Amino acid sequence: MGLSPLQTELEALPxxxxxxxxxxxxxxxxxxxxxxxxxxxxxxxxxxxxxxLLAEVEKYKRQFQAFSLTHIPRTKNTKADKLAWNSRDQPYDVYYINSVPPVSLPEPL
Structure with missing residues (x-):
């Protein structure tokens, strides 16, 4: 039995x-x-x-100075959504590494 989409999302976060x-x-x-x-x-x-899995997320959360997880609409996440849908049609694993560095939270004043 495969992973559910929700479990896959949760596995990716840690x-x-x-x-x-x-x-x-x-x-x-x-x-x-x-x-x-x-x-x-x-x-x-x-x-x-x-x-x-949630205990693992909590373990990593404690290591951040500032951590947030926010919901964005799928319509604003088109590249990831397209990759996810296209990967379902592939007979092999699909990997994507974004070349743009992640945006950090601004430093406190």
Whole structure:
């Protein structure tokens, strides 16, 4: 049995968080078009089936000076949406690494 789309979103978040921490990015705003992922991270106790993955997210969250996860509409996330849909038709894994550095939160004054 494969992963659900929601579980796939949740599996990707700790990977992204760890990747930013490795590059010493300690102030991050992660964005997702998955509203349930934002709910899961903000209220993990309401999602007991994902307890282990959410504990991993919490572990990484504590390592950031500033962390946020915000929902963006799918219409504003067209590149990721297109990649996701196109990858479903491929008989092999699809990887995409964005060459644009992530936008960090502004430094406090």
């Amino acid at each position: 990977w992204a968080m760890q990747s930013m921490l490795v590059h010493n990015k300690r102030r991050m705003n992660f964005q997702t078009d998955c509203a349930d992922l934002v709910k899961m991270v903000s209220r993990p106790k309401e999602w007991p089936a994902f307890e282990n």
